[in-house]
Amino acid sequence: MHEPLADGGVIRKLWIGEAARYRDHLLRLDGDSRHSRFGGGVSDEFIRNYVPTALGLRAVVHGFFVDGVMRGAAELRLLGPAFAREAEVAFSIEAPWQSHGIGSVLLDRTLLAARNRGIRTLHMACLASNRRMQELARKFDAELSFDFGSVVGEVAAARPTALSVLCEFVVDGHGFATAVLEIQSRVLKPV
Numbered sequence: 001m002h003e004p005l006a007d008g009g010v011i012r013k014l015w016i017g018e019a020a021r022y023r024d025h026l027l028r029l030d031g032d033s034r035h036s037r038f039g040g041g042v043s044d045e046f047i048r049n050y051v052p053t054a055l056g057l058r059a060v061v062h063g064f065f066v067d068g069v070m071r072g073a074a075e076l077r078l079l080g081p082a083f084a085r086e087a088e089v090a091f092s093i094e095a096p097w098q099s100h101g102i103g104s105v106l107l108d109r110t111l112l113a114a115r116n117r118g119i120r121t122l123h124m125a126c127l128a129s130n131r132r133m134q135e136l137a138r139k140f141d142a143e144l145s146f147d148f149g150s151v152v153g154e155v156a157a158a159r160p161t162a163l164s165v166l167c168e169f170v171v172d173g174h175g176f177a178t179a180v181l182e183i184q185s186r187v188l189k190p191v
């Protein structure tokens with residue numbers, strides 16, 4: 001879980017106040033990826049309005065960063081009233097970084113976060129034509145069973161354990177350290 005990704009990037013949770021990075025990432029998606037991510041063509045204005053709404057307190061967004069730029073995201077949004085057991089998940093990876101295993105790591109982290117929040121059912125709006133997303137979900141079929149007709153996934157081992165909570169804490173600690181180094185390198189960059 002701690003090995004650097006092949007593309008030299010890192011995966012960490014998005015901090016409050018990083019909405020602009022998420023928005024810019026979604027705006028950079030090419031037409032096909034944007035269509036797959038939102039289940040149809042959406043305008044730049046839609047994305048600008050979407051991000052502040054999506055990043056409420058009940059969302060956990062993992063970002064994939066390369067040289068400090070967000071190139072991928074997994075958005076987990078809890079649905080319904082507090083303590084509900086359902087959530088929605090959506091993935092977006094910019095085209096040059098697709099098929100490099102990033103989606104697999106993002107799904108792994110998202111499932112851990114979902115389990116630790118007691119989520120039992122994950123909804124994913126995935127187009128029937130989206131083979132790559134379906135292959136990705138199939139890789140996790142021990143933890144997630146997908147019915148692509150109704151696009152609903154079940155998180156099988158939903159109960160959090162001490163180990164699963166510790167795991168999330170450890171990967172967050174790693175992500176935090178990386179983010180601090182990234183900020184330091186930006187602040188200390190010679191002018």
Ligand SMILES: CC(C)(COP(=O)(O)OP(=O)(O)OC[C@H]1O[C@@H](n2cnc3c(N)ncnc32)[C@H](O)[C@@H]1OP(=O)(O)O)[C@@H](O)C(=O)NCCC(=O)NCCS
Nearest residue numbers: 033036090091092093098099100101102103104132135136
């Ligand atoms: C769908 C998406 C999240 C997948 O992430 P990814 O990083 O590209 O996928 P991975 O490299 O982890 O590949 C996952 C699996 O998909 C399959 N796969 C990879 N590339 C593929 C391709 N070009 N065609 C078909 N299957 C493919 C493989 O089985 C792979 O697993 P493996 O490498 O262990 O064999 C990403 O491509 C993406 O963001 N696409 C645009 C937006 C989107 O479709 N979002 C999903 C809707 S919410």
